[in-house]
Amino acid sequence: MRLLFVGFGTVGQGLAELLLEKEKFLAENYGFEFKIVGIADKIMGSLFVPEGLDLEKALKMVKEERSLASYPGGEYKKDALSLIKETDADVMLEATYTDIKTGEPATSYIRAALERGMHVTTTNKGPLALYYRELADLAIKKGVQFLFEGTVMSGTPILNLLRETLAGSNITEIKGILNGTTNYILTRMEEGFSYEDALNKAQELGYAEAVPDADVQGWDALAKVTILARVIFGGKGNPFDYPCEGITKITAGAIADAKDRGKRFKLIGKVWREGSDVKASVNPEEVDMSHPLGGIMGATNAMTITTDTLGEVTIVGPGAGRTETGYSLLIDILKINGIK
């Protein structure tokens, strides 16, 4: 199986490390063998090696911030789109940065790869939240798979669980803690930190960006909620069609007061059916401490699925991370190979 990396930052490198580490395990356990035929990185350039490149060497070059143009024996392309259009890979692994307003450049990359008959797996929320139906239809038309396990809860296999493992169930509601940064901030505030100090701590640890709006205003959770609304319930809404409130108005006093009543503030993303409508929202909620979501502390994510067959089932796991998100791409690659 010929793989093409598009986007080779934290997530792409996380997958590359996993593939190197697990090459033998994957061959022995699943008969899965692969070649990397190209890597496109915004800064380090776009490299095509038709016979398969030395992943360890390319990874080292990128980590040392050396341009891929100097990779011996490779064809250097002017940009990612040229690489996609001229490569004969079987699967494109798309892990560029998320732009939730335009979905670009990822959506153009995915369109180009599907058009060429490549399977696509992505960790990018933009194309899913904005163009899921169009891209899924294009994949069907081209007879290829379009997978995106990592867009919600990174490698914690929530989409597989919802789409396959719970087959035969009627899912009526999905709600959860979909943003680790805000859950970390709320956890520190319960310990007595002010909002500002908790945010600073999250920034120090690399959980929050210098401009933390995508997390603290709830937009990251909103993108994930929109993906679930589209993929699981067939919803047609765009992210900003749904009500969204972040955590910036929650005070330490309100948190202490809730705690006295056995409650805990959580930023809850929710999708549910109301008649034939699909509804979604993101907002802070007081969750009972005895509910599984009430016990989720720190940067962990969790999702409670309500079904007709089992009542509530909750899955708790990482929602971000180099290896964890890299692993989501591996799940999808194995699935494309009929392994699950």
Next chain:
Amino acid sequence: MRLLFVGFGTVGQGLAELLLEKEKFLAENYGFEFKIVGIADKIMGSLFVPEGLDLEKALKMVKEERSLASYPGGEYKKDALSLIKETDADVMLEATYTDIKTGEPATSYIRAALERGMHVTTTNKGPLALYYRELADLAIKKGVQFLFEGTVMSGTPILNLLRETLAGSNITEIKGILNGTTNYILTRMEEGFSYEDALNKAQELGYAEAVPDADVQGWDALAKVTILARVIFGGKGNPFDYPCEGITKITAGAIADAKDRGKRFKLIGKVWREGSDVKASVNPEEVDMSHPLGGIMGATNAMTITTDTLGEVTIVGPGAGRTETGYSLLIDILKINGIK
């Protein structure tokens, strides 16, 4: 697909109700259609209807405690084994009572069905904890599937999650709350009930048996742990090869003392690798309240899976119940049909 019920108590009836309720949904969504060609019940008798029986009518008869011998137009068999040996079903749904010491009569039923080339799904812990390898090998030899999602955490799809959804991961440890009755008792004790009062309450609610040993001595959790050791890690041990301690020695004082230190007693079943050995145990542990397992209250089950790719992933859901366990059989039936 021709289905044969063997064991038609709570779980079998739970599945029958689900099949009736979801008949249209399953046909429309998965193209899955079925006939029930036989029902064997220890008390109501064994019925064979080659052209397919009226499930609603048979279910009503059993609920009204009328012998299946009076079902019009059916062939009445002298026992379940005769029925299995003379029926041409595609799948046997085995849901008789669990005997963890002998695995009988379920193991004989499963052997007979596999020998005849039927797929088998069971909710019965006995055959799995004692004869998993033999039965799995027989299924492979006969080219049929042998599935048992309901043996651990009822319909909460933990085995599918471990065996398929986490493909590509190296699982190093599985630990969790695998018995709802004891977790319910511990929850009530934390609220101030004595062990005896909490046990009485559990018996009133139907969670605990009149002789509660299988739950409170940890044997039910031990059977599940043994199944996980065999199925996930290839362990060869029988249930009583592993150390097992129940909850009968935990005092209200110890629970209160743990709580003051931010801990909570849980009956933890655990399986892990130690070099090339597979280890397992059941015993009460003080779990940190900030750990997902520390927050599981009442009769709910939960399991934390440690992997190289994701760190810890926890799944929380029902561990028992009529519909919930019935649904585990439906998961397996759909899987046999290539639907997941």
